[in-house]
Amino acid sequence: MTDKKVIGKYKAYLKENLSKKRYNHSVNVANAAVALAKRYGADEDKAYVAGLLHDTAKELPAQEQLAIVERSPLNVCDIEKKTTPLFHAVAGAELIQTLFGITDPEIIDAVRYHTVACGNMAKLSQIVYLADLISADREYKDVNKMRKYAEKSLEKAMFEALKFSIKDSADKGNTIPVSTLEAYNDFAAAAAKRR
Template sequence: MKKYLQLLAARLPAGRYRHSLGVADTAAGLAVKNGVDPEQARLAGLLHDYARDLPPGELLDLAGAAGLITCDLERRLPVLLHGPVGALLLERELGITDKAILQAVARHTVGAPGMTTLDKIIYLADVIEPGRQFAGVQGIRKAAATDLEAALLKALEASIIYVLDKEQPLHPATVEARNYILLARGGY
């Protein structure tokens, strides 16, 4: 873990580094509560934004070459690709082969239907780490303490509302992730 901390401290801006530390700690705490290996969650949380500060053109080039682009929106907003590109680079550059960690990193930005418990933990930890302050974050934190699925639903809905308020297009995976949870809960 120490080598990753040193690597990230050199690679990320100070604010992103602090955020990554907060996500790592939050993820480890959620993992303990939800029967997931806390060290696996801590590492995924720590490394989740590995590609976040790459220039848009580089994100597009890497994602395009690896076949990671799933929709036109990602071409228009390449920052949406930092999760999948991050997972790709973690494997290529750092030799991380744990598929669960790589998938959680890849899915942390827009979510996905059928997320694993680790995927949910990393998505949520990114949303609720202590440095995050936005309307509704306390409700998501409270839900995460007792019901991971309910917290994830609240987090996805907060993301959707945020994007709608900015009058931007929604990523289909975020909508699909929300719908998947609602349908799985049997509400429809």
């Protein structure tokens, strides 16, 4: 397990910089990520850390998040730079490096892609993406269905989660980042092969 002192440092930062509700969500996502990592053979420590820290930048002022996004060397599309709710994932991936010295590319990517997903998505990134959707505090209409998918198959759950996300964005008239469509296409192709 990751050093308890290190985890304590992460939690202390989050408690100070997130609302109680967002902090509790972060802990719930960490726990859901560990459960998925156990089920699907991923690194449980990395899953916990990435799940815990996925919303590190969520409650920073939008302008501050955007400033971090704009100077980020990570691959960020124009849609993400124009969509305020997407800033926090890139900003968070940057912050965990500067604040906590995290250099593990799997953890950085899991935080980076927890909202938009990406093509050729690594298992840890899939786990954190799903953990964020199915954590204990989530209450949207199809959450129980999504939890069942996550228990049965990581691939199926990702495909269903991406369909849900894209449909929700389209219904609201929102733009959809290219990386989300690339992720969807990957999982759609995998689903077609299973048929």
